[in-house]
Amino acid sequence: MLTFSFCLRILTRFPPPNYIYIYLVHRDDFASINLTSPTSVMIMGLEMVGGDADVPAYDSGFGYGWAGVWSTLASLLFLWSMVQDHLPFQLEDHLAALARRVLAAVSPYVTITIDEHAADSFARSEAYRAAEAYLSATCAGRAARLRADLPDGSDRVSLAVDDHVEVVDGFRGARLCWRKTKTLRRTNVIAWNPREEERRAYRLTFHRRHRALVEAAYLPHVLAEGRAVTVRNRQRRLFTNNTSGDWGGGEDGPRVWSHVKLEHPSTFATLAMDPARKQEIVDDLEMFRDGKEYYASVGKAWKRGYLLFGPPGTGKSTMIAAMANFLDYDVYDLELTAVKSNTELRRLFIETTGKSIIVIEDIDCSIDLTGKRKKSNKNDKKKKKNMPWDNDEEDKDGKVTLSGLLNFIDGLWSACGGERIIIFTTNHKEKLDPALIRRGRMDMHIEMSYCCFEGFKVLANNYLGVAEHELFGEIRRLLEETDMSPADVAENLMPRSKKKDVDACLGKLVKALKEASREAALAAKPLPLNKDEDKDEEGTDEDEDDDNSSITSSGHDSDSDDEEEKTTKKREAKKKG
Numbered sequence: 001m002l003t004f005s006f007c008l009r010i011l012t013r014f015p016p017p018n019y020i021y022i023y024l025v026h027r028d029d030f031a032s033i034n035l036t037s038p039t040s041v042m043i044m045g046l047e048m049v050g051g052d053a054d055v056p057a058y059d060s061g062f063g064y065g066w067a068g069v070w071s072t073l074a075s076l077l078f079l080w081s082m083v084q085d086h087l088p089f090q091l092e093d094h095l096a097a098l099a100r101r102v103l104a105a106v107s108p109y110v111t112i113t114i115d116e117h118a119a120d121s122f123a124r125s126e127a128y129r130a131a132e133a134y135l136s137a138t139c140a141g142r143a144a145r146l147r148a149d150l151p152d153g154s155d156r157v158s159l160a161v162d163d164h165v166e167v168v169d170g171f172r173g174a175r176l177c178w179r180k181t182k183t184l185r186r187t188n189v190i191a192w193n194p195r196e197e198e199r200r201a202y203r204l205t206f207h208r209r210h211r212a213l214v215e216a217a218y219l220p221h222v223l224a225e226g227r228a229v230t231v232r233n234r235q236r237r238l239f240t241n242n243t244s245g246d247w248g249g250g251e252d253g254p255r256v257w258s259h260v261k262l263e264h265p266s267t268f269a270t271l272a273m274d275p276a277r278k279q280e281i282v283d284d285l286e287m288f289r290d291g292k293e294y295y296a297s298v299g300k301a302w303k304r305g306y307l308l309f310g311p312p313g314t315g316k317s318t319m320i321a322a323m324a325n326f327l328d329y330d331v332y333d334l335e336l337t338a339v340k341s342n343t344e345l346r347r348l349f350i351e352t353t354g355k356s357i358i359v360i361e362d363i364d365c366s367i368d369l370t371g372k373r374k375k376s377n378k379n380d381k382k383k384k385k386n387m388p389w390d391n392d393e394e395d396k397d398g399k400v401t402l403s404g405l406l407n408f409i410d411g412l413w414s415a416c417g418g419e420r421i422i423i424f425t426t427n428h429k430e431k432l433d434p435a436l437i438r439r440g441r442m443d444m445h446i447e448m449s450y451c452c453f454e455g456f457k458v459l460a461n462n463y464l465g466v467a468e469h470e471l472f473g474e475i476r477r478l479l480e481e482t483d484m485s486p487a488d489v490a491e492n493l494m495p496r497s498k499k500k501d502v503d504a505c506l507g508k509l510v511k512a513l514k515e516a517s518r519e520a521a522l523a524a525k526p527l528p529l530n531k532d533e534d535k536d537e538e539g540t541d542e543d544e545d546d547d548n549s550s551i552t553s554s555g556h557d558s559d560s561d562d563e564e565e566k567t568t569k570k571r572e573a574k575k576k577g
């Protein structure tokens with residue numbers, strides 16, 4: 001025979017909405033009866049919630065136990081609906097106000113309600129989201145009933161306190177009681193069949209002596225913690241811009257970006273580059289991430305620009321992924337060729353969120369933004385001097401312009417709130433307009449160069465799990481003589497079978513380096529510069545790709561025309577690391 005505890009609770013809320021629920025609690029299951037819904041009354045006022053207390057209960061032994069209760073409640077419901085129908089609403093209001101006054105006078109407790117939706121807004125209120133995240137992280141473990149959800153794009157189930165569940169939190173000696181409530185708002189579209197709408201809220205109840213503490217310290221603590229939990233739990237995303245033809249116009253506005261989960265495994269630990277330079281970048285990123293107050297104090301928008309330049313396969317994209325993983329930011333991969341005008345660019349930018357990295361890869365190839373173009377535009381401008389209103393002529397061609405991009409970086413960006421990083425990558429730094437990459441826009445210029453010995457050691461550790469080997473000495477010498485990108489080094493180190501044959505992989509790399517060195521020497525021969533044979537070999541390698549000369553030099557100045565000087569510089573830099 002089933003024995004169960006039975007508890008009858010009548011909750012009243014006056015007006016509007018005006019509900020009375022009767023809860024029948026049996027262990028973890030409970031049934032609720034909404035006394036205020038005429039529809040519920042007509043179907044015996046039963047609204048089953050949770051657990052096994054479902055329709056088949058009528059046929060089971062469990063159901064018979066409830067039968068007497070149902071009939072009593074049905075009578076109560078009927079009586080209550082009659083009273084409701086005949087009670088004038090003025091009297092109802094009056095009674096409600098009276099009840100509130102009496103309660104306020106006798107109750108020592110204060111209640112703060114955080115509604116799911118702020119007034120006149122469809123979006124969930126930030127305070128509600130923060131409270132939910134805070135309670136999930138701190139108090140959900142103590143709750144008897146939880147609600148599981150799989151947030152958009154995440155593969156981790158999130159647990160939140162369920163409706164009508166109460167959890168208690170403690171803060172500096174104060175006892176704080178949270179309750180998640182769900183109410184049904186009736187909209188009498190058709191009088192006999194009211195449409196009901198769910199409204200959720202968190203109610204925080206505490207003794208009135210803690211009021212000052214709650215207002216000054218506890219609520220800010222909940223907000224800050226809740227936001228931090230949200231950031232920790234969020235699934236980072238990689239966004240790409242849609243072409244304007246696909247923007248559409250849904251309920252949430254145009255979809256200008258599409259996203260996928262960002263799952264690149266690269267980190268600074270696995271990135272092959274000079275350790276000192278790497279540390280410099282990590283320090284810079286840390287300074288930026290924690291620099292909110294600093295940026296505000298010096299009156300600067302909380303943003304930072306990085307220019308990554310270097311030959312193909314030297315790890316520019318890998319570096320971006322490492323930065324995003326380090327900062328825990330989203331990445332917006334902006335494909336400029338898909339953007340038709342400066343107006344579209346502005347729109348795309350406005351739709352980005354904080355804590356994000358906006359990337360424009362191969363900026364020199366994405367769009368015609370070079371110095372040459374600028375010069376020709378200057379000439380165009382001269383021709384159109386007598387048309388002062390025509391100051392954005394390029395936009396009329398339906399293209400993104402240099403000025404559009406500069407505005408994007410400086411103007412709107414500053415107005416859009418902070419914590420954004422913008423990164424340009426290029427294989428040809430010297431082709432870019434100086435205005436685009438000046439400090440203040442691209443604050444840090446990072447050269448990604450050919451593989452140095454320190455970089456090789458990182459790759460050897462990543463790919464083969466070795467820190468030392470007898471071939472390391474020879475590899476060091478060959479790397480100092482030969483240019484090989486980290487991508488090529490990594491490819492040679494990649495084992496061809498599950499059983500990592502370290503000797504074979506390192507041997508393969510030595511062979512490839514010797515081959516590259518021989519090819520470089522052969523390519524050097526036809527050139528006239530023959531003062532120093534050693535120098536010539538390196539120098540002709542540079543000549544082969546004249547445009548790259550400034551990129552492969554170690555410094556940030558790309559204006560020098562002296563090939564020999566550059567070659568020497570490059571070699572010194574490589575030797576350094």
Ligand SMILES: Nc1ncnc2c1ncn2[C@@H]1O[C@H](COP(=O)(O)OP(=O)(O)OP(=O)(O)O)[C@@H](O)[C@H]1O
Pocket residue numbers: 270271272273311312313314315316317318319427448486487488490
């Ligand atoms: N510095 C590096 N550290 C670790 N791995 C690297 C590095 N550089 C390149 N790699 C490896 O080579 C592959 C290609 O590198 P990546 O795409 O980052 O080069 P890139 O400089 O962006 O090239 P491109 O200029 O052609 O876009 C990466 O997937 C990575 O495995």
